[in-house]
Amino acid sequence: NHYRSYEKLGSHKIVHENIGGVFFAVWAPNAQRVSVIGDFNGWDGRIHQMRNRGSSGIWEIFIPGLVEQDIYKFSVKQATGRIVDKTDPYGFFNEVRPKTASIVWNIDKYNWNDKEWIDERKSRENNISRPISIYEVHLGSWKRKVEEENRFLTYREIANDLVNYVKEMGFTHIELLPIEEHPLDASWGYQVTGYFAPTSRYGTPEDFMYFVDTMHQNGIGVILDWVPGHFPKDDHGLAMFDGTGLYEHLDPRKGEHMDWGTKIFNYGRNEVRNFLISNALFWIEKYHIDGLRVDAVASMLYLDYSRKEGEWVPNQFGGRENLEAIDFLKKMNEVVYARNPGVTTIAEESTAFGGVSHPVYLGGLGFEFKWNMGWMHDTLVYFTKDPVFRKYHQGTITFSMIYAYSENFILVFSHDEVVHGKGSMIGKMPGDEWQKFANLRVLYTYMWTHPGKKLLFMGQEFGQWSEWSEARSLDWHLLQYEKHSGLQRLVKDLNKLYSKEKALYELDTNPNGFEWIDFYDADNSTLAYIRKAKDGGFLVVVLNFTPVPRENYRIGVPKEGFYEEIFNSDAAIYGGSNMGN
Incomplete structure (x- = not known):
């Protein structure tokens, strides 16, 4: 090996x-x-x-x-x-x-200055009881030099701008859409031809090291999207490297993604497994990356993924599971954690496959976290409905707590939700402009107080109207308008509240960290629940998912006494009507 x-x-x-x-x-x-x-x-x-x-x-x-x-x-x-x-x-x-x-390049020239960060990372037992709020970023379109022919910022330019913004906003991590070398801008980096090369679009390997180093020196973790699920057919890449199926299966029923027009790695071949596991270790050990978010895990787990009858080959037991890919993912996670304590691996996995974020020794795949795609889907289904009709869908917004502790979840509103005609987050909300912003403010409040780590794609923190495009900068000019700057301040304050209050993160994966007060008041479209810390401290969360004020609304609380309101998404500073409690 x-x-x-x-x-x-x-x-x-x-x-x-x-x-x-x-x-x-x-x-x-x-x-x-x-x-x-x-x-x-x-x-x-x-x-x-x-x-x-x-x-x-x-x-x-x-x-x-x-x-x-x-x-x-x-x-x-x-x-x-x-x-x-x-x-x-x-x-x-x-x-x-x-x-x-x-x-030809020597990648050992850079002098790192993040020893304090790396030493602290190594001392962690895990990341499960830590606050994790991730800002998902595409480096080519977060900002651009419009006045210079709309060029990309370099790794060094974006490092200095981005680190200040992320710190100010209170995010704990950034997650980068793939920066491994790729030929097509429109692939967003997900069709990789250079697995060991940071893309030269934004500079040299040392420039990217400077980027990561800058984040670490300012207390920001860096997670990298990693794509071991497939690779493109480009003639200069891995496909048919020596004229045979070297990295891929030759049989298209096992070796090709018809939907994406890409090749699938042959996970049963030792040399291919070593190539991929070496690559995972490479980014962590050579570029000091803090975590890998593994793309499209569902496509790796199932032999019949997006295939019709007759287009796939069952495994040796007649089943649909890709046993070689499952074994590869387990080994990859075991090796990564054994050699690099304190890092994290995250699965983008959209099915009900069991134990994705459970340890390998307990029969799991060995990831530390899994994206909660079910929560994302149900939350958007609920919030895109007119508030008048939400009382008929109370079960949609409460269903996530039935399975909230089956995996170590990250709640996500990623880039995939704001492209291809899906609309931006603010654009999905019903009602007039005022109602759209009010809806999105309470949605984010629900997200930040719900069990699970957090991930939000860039531009959605200030309510960008247009869908994301990799070809242009975010619409930063919107921040001159109070509703957009107010939403941005809300996300900033939610992050600071989240990092400050242990009740919001310590017991994310433990049922003892959450208790319903009332999930049944569908007629008023309200929820009330308690978030708890290990030391017994707690917060009471009350959410109203309609524009109708609920005056003299009574709920039960766990202890008698005076309860102070510490956050209100309707505050005037966020663009709300300033109706306090």
Whole structure:
């Protein structure tokens, strides 16, 4: 098990017999010939032909005189005789798209300044009883330099702007849509061709290290979207690397996502498992990433995912579960946690598959958290209804508590909810403009007081009207209007309340942390419940999901005494009508 295979494969500057140069190695067991090509040899595959290391399937060569920043590819004469120029699967840096060559790069030059953060992270037993509020960000569209031909900000530029904003807003973490190298902007990073290379769109590997370092020095964790579920068919990428199904299954019933037009990894092959597990460790250990959110886990778990009858092959027991993928996910989580205590792994998993966030030794997949897609769906179904009709759907908004402790959940309103005609969060709300903002304020209040960690996609914290587009900046100009700045302040204050009050996070995964006061008052469309801390401290939460004031509304409370209102989503500072209690 070579879980640091990136240290041997790819390109590495070395000194061999007192001569400096670059050592290259690539896995291509079925190739007839592999060469290194680049400007240094006129891109001629006949000059630097690699040596085959036999049964290992690895080809290698040392080329003296090459230096950092030299550009190269592997010219692979495939099993079929076809010659294809491939990007290095283990390359640390790539040319800016649409170019696709790899660049020789030493990723050990950066001097990190986040030792205090890393040491504290290592000391954590887990993250389950900690406050986690995540700001989901697409680096290419959070902000842009509109006056400079709408260009991207660099990693360094965005680090300084983003860290100040996230700190001010009170988020504990950011989660980045994939920054691994990808050829197509419109894929948002989810079709990866360079698994070991931060995209060159925004700068160099050191620039991205500076980005992570800056976040850590300011107390902000960094979670990375990671995509081991599929990869694109681009000729320069992993697909048909040596002319055979090397990284993928050749049988399209197991090796291809018809919906997405992508290939599926062969999780039963040791070399592929090592490639992916090495990659997970790489981002955590080389780039100090604090967590991996694994994309599209449901598509990995089921052989019949988005397939019709006859388009999939059952497993050895006749079932629909992808046993090899399940075993891979368990091993990946075991290795990540064993080697990097304090980090987290998160599953985007949309089915009722059991034990996603349970330990492997208890039969689970081993993730620490799972996105709560059911809560997200039911909450949006409820809130998109006119308040007049909500009394008929009380069960929709209360149903989440029936399964709230079956997994370690994160409540999410992610990028997927504000694209492809779904509308923005503010756009989903019913009523006139005032009612839309009032609805969204109480929705966020419900979210931040409901058991589970939090995730909100960028732009939704201030009520952007338009759907998100990767091609343009967020509509920051909206903050000049009181309703938008008021909503932003509400999210900021919710985050600060959440981090301050242990009752809102300590027992997120324990039924002892929540108690209903009244979930049955459908006629008034209200909820009342208690959130509890380990030390017995508690908060009472009362929510009114209609625009009708409920005066002299009586609820039971656990202890006699005076109860002070510490947060009200209808406060004037948030753009509300300032009706206090």
